[in-house]
Amino acid sequence: MSGADTPRRALLVVNKKARNGGLDLDAVKGVLRRGGIATVEPPPGETDCKALIHAHVGTCDMVILGGGDGTLNAAAQALAEAHLPLGILPLGTANDLARSLGLPADPLAAAEVIATVPARPIDLGCVNGHYFFNVASIGFSADLAGELTADLKRRLGTIGYAVAAFRLLRRARPFTVSIEHDGTVETVRTIQVSVGNGRHYGGGMTVEENATVDDGLLNFYSLEVAHWWRLLALLPALRRGTQGKAADVRAFQTTEVVLRTKKPRPVNTDGELTTYTPAHVRVLPRAVQVHAPDFPAPNFPAPDVPAPDFPAPSQARGRPSIFP
Known part of the structure; x- marks a missing residue:
């Protein structure tokens, strides 16, 4: 894998069906190259994240996924098993994980984070495997x-x-x-x-x-x-x-x-x-290493959902159910 003077190799997988999956990635790849990251892309038509990640263990230093939360969800287990750091290009609709991590919404700025910010560990949830x-x-x-x-x-x-x-x-x-x-x-x-x-x-x-x-x-x-x-x-x-x-x-x-x-x-x-x-x-x-800021802080605006505001009741959490 990469030494001190050679580029890091990153498997770059983009979900073309994501809301912004058709983005021209030339500028993004340019940011990554300047940051010492060479991208490896799968052949057209190969979209199985799990299989692609496992196939590139030992030949790539990291995985960069472009898409939304569904794309990341599909890759979660393979990332944990492969022990490869993750870089995120938020190209989906909601990008909730990117928001939780404090990542910028702009793909070029997100690529800059991947190239310059060290990976740090985060947790995963697991339900029925x-x-x-x-x-x-x-x-x-x-x-x-x-x-x-x-x-x-x-x-x-x-x-x-x-x-x-x-x-x-x-x-x-x-x-x-x-x-x-x-x-x-x-x-x-x-x-x-x-x-x-x-x-x-x-x-x-x-x-x-x-x-x-x-x-x-x-x-x-x-x-x-x-x-x-x-x-x-x-x-x-x-x-x-x-x-x-x-x-x-x-x-x-x-x-x-x-x-x-x-x-x-x-x-x-x-x-x-x-x-x-x-x-x-x-x-x-x-369970997984992700290139993201040290202190997660949401920086995406919440969607404008019209709803009346309400004062939170003062009753403490953990009370008995209101239903019999």
Whole structure:
């Protein structure tokens, strides 16, 4: 592999179907070359991230992925197994992991980070053997992942998330879930359960305002609301990551949680439906090295989702469920 005076070799894989996947990469490659990185690109038509990463172990020093959160999700396990540092070109619709890492939205600036900023370790989440960067969820968010088409994301960008969400709101119904963590088991009625590894997900939503991708923790929340319209009132808090302060939201931190439902329900990981309940979710500390700033700070504007603001209730988190 590369010595001190030879360029680092990077496997460059770009998802052409991502919202900005058709970007001309000549300028990006120029930034990488000036930073001492030579790119290796797969033949046209070869898009299997897992296979490509494993095939280049021993011949490349790093992997650069261009795309959105779905592209990164598809590569997560292979990156962890290959022990190759990751560089990110945020070319998707939401770019939630890039936002959590404090990466610039501009691809040229992101390439500069890859070339100049050392890789640092971050955590991964794992649910039923499926790795994820941002969040695993069941309920409303998983239904939204099924409703949100690639065409809608391509045409409307992050606003597409809001459009699809409003379509689903009236159909949202509470379901029963058993939550097992840290020696306790609770059964509640909820609209959505989310288990976050990073800070952001779902096109600008925030799992928890102080979450980071390298704290060795999962951030859990459950929206135990009685009516669908309550979700509208919660939207501002969900964008800020302060929903855990609300009386009808259960929130806690853990390293492992098991979710069980009466019937199997799909699990959404980083916008992709990848498995079903029962869902065993755990954190994998320091599983992947990523070229990103030392202190993750969101620098992407949240999508403009119209919703009324609301004062967070003063009742403490972790209270008994409002449902019998």
